Amino acid sequence: MASTIMAYCQDCGFQKENNFNYCPSCGKEVSIDDERSLIEFYFYRGYTYQHDIQISERTLKYRLQSYSLRRRLPTYDLAQVRLRVAEELDGPGCMSGYRSIWHTLCLDGLQVPRRVVAGVVRELDPEGCEMRRSKRLRRRKYSVPGPNYCWHIDGYDKLKPFGFPIHGCIDGWSRKIMWLQLARSNNNPEVPAKNFLQCVAEFGGCPVKVRSDCGTENGVLAAIQCEFRGSADAHVFGNRSTWWINFFKDLIDRDLFHPGNQLEEEALWYCFSGVVQKDLDLVREHWNTHRIRDSKHDTVPGRPDELFLLPECSGGIDGLLLPISTDEVHYVSDNLLQSEEELNEFEEYFDYIMANSNFVMPTNWREAESLYLQFVAVATQ
Secondary structure: OOOOOEEEOOOOOOEEEOOOOEOOOOOOEOOOOOHHHHHHHHHHOOOOOOOOOOOOHHHHHHHHHHOOOOOOOOOOOHHHHHHHHHHHHOOHHHHOOHHHHHHHHHHOOOOOOHHHHHHHHHHHOHHHHHHOOOOOOOOOOOOOOOOOOEEEEEEEOOOHHHOOOEEEEEEOOOOOEEEEEEOOOOOOOHHHHHHHHHHHHHHOEEOOEEEEOOOHHHHHHHHHHHHHHOOOOOEEEOOOHHHHHHHHHHHHHOOOOOOOOHHHHHHHHHHHHHHHHHHHHHHHHHHHHOOEOOOOOOOOOEOHHHHHHOHHHHOOOOOOOEEOOHHHHHHHHHHHOOOOOOOOHHHHHHHHHHHOOOOOOOOOHHHHHHHHHHHHHHHHO
16 A cells, blocks of 8 residues: 555645645645544545555544435535536536536535436536537557556647647546646747656656657657656657637637737736636546546546555556656756746736736636726726
8 A cells, every 4th residue: 555645735736745734835734633624525536435544444434424424315405506506507617517517516525416416417508418418439448557657748729829728747547637737838848847847846756658749849848757767768759628719719709809919818818827727727636536437448447546646456556656856856947947937018017907906816707707808998998
């Protein structure tokens, strides 16, 4: 069994060790003795009881009973469920099926039978249910020995025309999303390189191999991996967004956003980048905690987080992560990542507007659109 128990900061979602007194990401103090919070956290993410780490399964079940946590015949408020489903459907979540929405409710601490969620989704979004009928795909077989053997890295350019390129990485064996980050540009080689370096520092090591496409934006990342591994073969080049794409296209169709207009592009980034990144963080947590079913395609069933942290429980090989010291991370950062961030006059201007008005930073797409329109109005009046 793995000797380190991992948890997520309940404020920022950063994955940390349970023995941390403070979150390395947001700095918030955490309680290491709050057993109930930890049990509730793992319970709502659907993890199995067979863990064998700190307390016995019998004690765990007793704790769950005393906390009124049960997966069979849970109590729930149908009105509250309907409200949360409606909130999910009013945004990028409308592209999700009932299983995904059910999992989102579980992450929020709402224990609801999946059939109930399916019925509410059909009631509130019958047209969407009809459009989401599944299609069978022919998949190729994929096989690696365990987590941290190969990380797959790629950029996502479908939102790039609107100024929101995305870069991500997934572990090949566990399918755990290692990072999913919004960037000003994923053509800059230092963007994926910084993401990779931060991930290596977070987990204390690098994978045996890294696989990405042949784009020049992955050159620095490849150099870092080869530097860590001391091998030129360590890097291999290989051959919920729809809603956001349609949303930004609608802004263009409504004559509210004009690609190529630098002011509007910068205002769009300022207003929407935090909201889009928040959605990406939700996608990452959602994926890493959902259950992958048994398949005939040689994929390992289970939850990506569990598979990544406890691979031996599912027949995988542990210990493939190659240890990287803090000194090595600093050396690479100082010698391969030397560009400085350019000062952005538009960002300073928008900061000035925020400081001298009653505007507040948006928390959802509606607030972001409203702030964007106000920025454009102020700047062009």
